[in-house]
Amino acid sequence: MKLLRYLGGILAATMVSTAYSAAPNEYPKKPVSVIVTFPPGNSADLVGRTLAEELGRKFQQAFVVDNKGGAGGIIGIDYVVRMPADGYTITVTSLSPITVIPVTQKVSYDPFRQLKPISLLAQGPMVVVVRKDSPFHTIQDLITFARAHPGKLNYGSLGNGTISQLTTEMFKAGAGVKLTEIPYKGSSQAMTDLIGGQIDVLFDGNASAMAQMKGGTVRALAVTSPRRSPLMPTVPSLTETGIAGLKNFQSLGWMGAFAPAGTSQAVVDKLHAALQEALKSPAVIERFNRAGLEAVGSASPAAFADFVRADYERWRGVARLVDAGNAKQ
CATH class of the missing domain: 3.40.190.10 (Periplasmic binding protein-like II)
Known part of the structure; x- marks a missing residue:
């Protein structure tokens, strides 16, 4: 009986592992929530809605935009980092709540520990x-x-x-x-x-x-x-x-896509690949250009993560410069 229970445990663990590893291949199996951290009509909203439509067509699944604006994007990011890391909540946001505001004031989240970069989307x-x-x-x-x-x-x-x-x-x-x-x-x-x-x-x-x-x-x-x-x-x-x-x-002002930290890398890679394809669409490029934005992707999620870190360090240096200047006055 002990042997049977032992073998049963191994079988159950194998089945769970197989189911988990197979999940990214089936993603998305239900609607995905796209949190735009600014109100409707904002440039980030245009980027988010445009790419949500493209992803919906690509995956034959709804990507539903939900605007959670306020406090320069802080409210939306605070919401996203509290969501399950299952790939069914992602965010489209600007640099403000990621690399600018966190260097000038205390925020309730850590953009580097609680978010997983997917791709750069637009720049200007x-x-x-x-x-x-x-x-x-x-x-x-x-x-x-x-x-x-x-x-x-x-x-x-x-x-x-x-x-x-x-x-x-x-x-x-x-x-x-x-x-x-x-x-x-x-x-x-x-x-x-x-x-x-x-x-x-x-x-x-x-x-x-x-x-x-x-x-x-x-x-x-x-x-x-x-x-x-x-x-x-x-x-x-x-x-x-x-x-x-x-x-x-x-x-450079920029907008990018992120998921909650802990989201499967396979899911992130799948979203990244789909976004690179969408950003090459002539219709997407034209729509972005009319809004004064360039459609810009990332070579990989890791490359986007490096971009975000470098941008954060740049603005942290500028903030110190401003503080030093104010101290002299």
């Missing part, structure tokens, strides 16, 4: 914009004036610790200029005041800036990518100023 630089009748026609014009008149120019930031503020502070340090910060609660209010002349310059997201550029209300002076953006090929990069402190200047 910030754009340095001034109102259409601004006396500055090039970024060098602005830098020359700012150096001669320290603190006279006002810049709009989207709040303490945001990518807008950190990028502008990084620019100030690299260009050797002093600008006066005017904080706002959102991009639309800052853009309104830029157009109205209450502020002089704004580092804004690619999508928002492109819309205003097309409307003729603002003028773009530079992009914050190391090279010119293919979506705005006539706008120079900050690197092109030739200023040593702006060499290889980089501030």
Whole structure:
């Protein structure tokens, strides 16, 4: 009897192991929840919904978008990390709650221990914009004036610790200029005041800036990518100023897909492969481009994990720079 029980235990364990290993091959067997950590209408929402449709067609299973916005994406990420790591909850989010906010304030989760990277999805630089009748026609014009008149120019930031503020502070340090910060609660209010002349310059997201550029209300002076953006090929990069402190200047907004930590690597790999295929679709590329985004994938989930870690370290360095500057004032 003991032998039978022993053999029965081995058989049961083998069956469980086989069932577990087979599960990824059958994935997904039910609808998958795609948590977008921003409200409907946001760029992340567009990316999430576009790719959810593509994944649904690919797997012949529903990928259902659920918007859980608030606190710059923190609320949505906090929800995701508490979900079962079974592959049936994934998130599409931006860099804000992953690599920017965690370096400037305490959050309830650890993005590196509680999330499993799947793939980079979209990317776009910030754009340095001034109102259409601004006396500055090039970024060098602005830098020359700012150096001669320290603190006279006002810049709009989207709040303490945001990518807008950190990028502008990084620019100030690299260009050797002093600008006066005017904080706002959102991009639309800052853009309104830029157009109205209450502020002089704004580092804004690619999508928002492109819309205003097309409307003729603002003028773009530079992009914050190391090279010119293919979506705005006539706008120079900050690197092109030739200023040593702006060499290889980089501030890229991005969006990516993550799963709760512990999710099967086989499932993550399956999602990664499907996303790379979707990101090559002409329809997806065109839809992203209209929103001021480039469809960009990752060579592997591990490559995306390395990208996220490097981005976190970059912003942590910028945050320290800002703190050091504030301490001197």
